[in-house]
Amino acid sequence: MRIRIVLSAALAALGLMFLLPAAAHAHGDTVKVVVTGQREGHVTADVTWENDGDAVEEAVAATVNATSVDGTRTLGAWRLVRDPAAKPAGWTTAEALPPGSWKVSVDVGFPALGHGELEVAVPVVDPAPGGPAPTASVAAPVPSSAAPVSSAASAAPAPAPADSSAQAAEPAAETEGYAVWWTTAGVAVTAVAGAAVGLLLRHRRRVRLDRLN
Numbered sequence: 481m482r483i484r485i486v487l488s489a490a491l492a493a494l495g496l497m498f499l500l501p502a503a504a505h506a507h508g509d510t511v512k513v514v515v516t517g518q519r520e521g522h523v524t525a526d527v528t529w530e531n532d533g534d535a536v537e538e539a540v541a542a543t544v545n546a547t548s549v550d551g552t553r554t555l556g557a558w559r560l561v562r563d564p565a566a567k568p569a570g571w572t573t574a575e576a577l578p579p580g581s582w583k584v585s586v587d588v589g590f591p592a593l594g595h596g597e598l599e600v601a602v603p604v605v606d607p608a609p610g611g612p613a614p615t616a617s618v619a620a621p622v623p624s625s626a627a628p629v630s631s632a633a634s635a636a637p638a639p640a641p642a643d644s645s646a647q648a649a650e651p652a653a654e655t656e657g658y659a660v661w662w663t664t665a666g667v668a669v670t671a672v673a674g675a676a677v678g679l680l681l682r683h684r685r686r687v688r689l690d691r692l693n
Contacts, residue, residue, distance in 0.1 A: 508529055508530045508531030508532070508592070509592050509593075510529075510530040510592050510593055510594055511527055511528065511529055511530060511536055511540075511588050511591070511592045511593070511594035512526075512527070512528050512529070512530045512533075512594060512596075513525060513526075513527055513542075513586050513587075513588055513594040513595055513596030514526045514527075514528075514596055515584055515585075515586055515596045515597060515598035515600070516566075516570075516598075517598070517600055518577060518584075518600045518602055519565075519572070520576060520605075521576030521577045521578065521579075521602050522572050522573050522574075522575070522576050522577075523544055523546070523558075523572060523573045523577065523584050523586070523600065524563060524566065524570065524571070524572050525544075525560065525570075525571050525572070525586050525596060526566070526569040526570060526571070527540055527542070527560075527569060527571055527588060527594065528569050529592075530592075530594070535568040535569035536569070536591065537568070538590075538591045539590070539591075540560055540571065540588060540590065540591070541559075541588070541589050541590035542559065542560040542571070542586055542587060542588040542589065542594075543556065543557040543558065543559060543586070543587050543589075544556055544557065544558040544559070544560060544573050544584065544585070544586050545557050545558075545584070545585050545587075546577055546582040546583065546584045546585075546600075547582065547583045548580055548581065548582060548583075549580075549581040549582070549583060549599070553580075555575075555577065555582075558573045558574070558575045559573070559574075560572065560573065560586065560588075561573070561574055577600065577602045578602065579602045579603060579604040579605075580601075580602055581599065581600070581601050581602075582599070582600050582601075582602065583597065583598075583599050583600075584597060584598055584599070584600050585597040
């Protein structure tokens with residue numbers, strides 16, 4: 481009896497030894513990576529086991545790289561994170577691709593090796609309609625009281641003609657003074673000449689009277 485129990489336990493142990501590795505390797509040693517596209521610029525991909533197609537439930541260590549079609553720009557490496565919108569096999573990136581055409585490649589290193597790639601086109605997103613219309617800037621009106629100030633300022637140089645008229649009046653005043661002086665001098669000369677003539681006439685009369693006497 482004891483021998484049968486020991487043999488049964490040994491057979492069960494041998495069965496577990498063969499069954500456990502088989503269960504561990506049931507999914508296979510590679511994963512299948514299918515890049516499905518993009519959502520709002522975020523790369524999306526499905527990661528499943530190659531052998532049975534089951535979703536990978538373990539954490540996935542993968543890198544995502546993107547190169548523009550013309551080869552002028554490169555982005556990455558980014559990592560894959562769980563995509564709540566595409567469970568259970570969906571994965572995505574936290575970063576987003578800018579608009580344009582991109583060659584995307586995904587390389588998985590854990591829990592098994594896998595690779596996938598796809599050319600992805602990210603469209604240009606137009607701004608949402610119905611946004612507030614831009615308001616045109618309106619210049620503040622200039623107060624009407626400023627007009628007299630400007631006219632007064634423009635009239636400020638007005639005293640210049642007065643100076644010129646004053647300068648013009650000075651020669652006139654000088655000319656008038658000269659005229660008065662010459663008039664006075666002429667009157668004085670005339671008076672002196674008249675007095676001299678009168679004295680000369682009186683002198684001649686006396687001489688005549690003396691000769692007659």
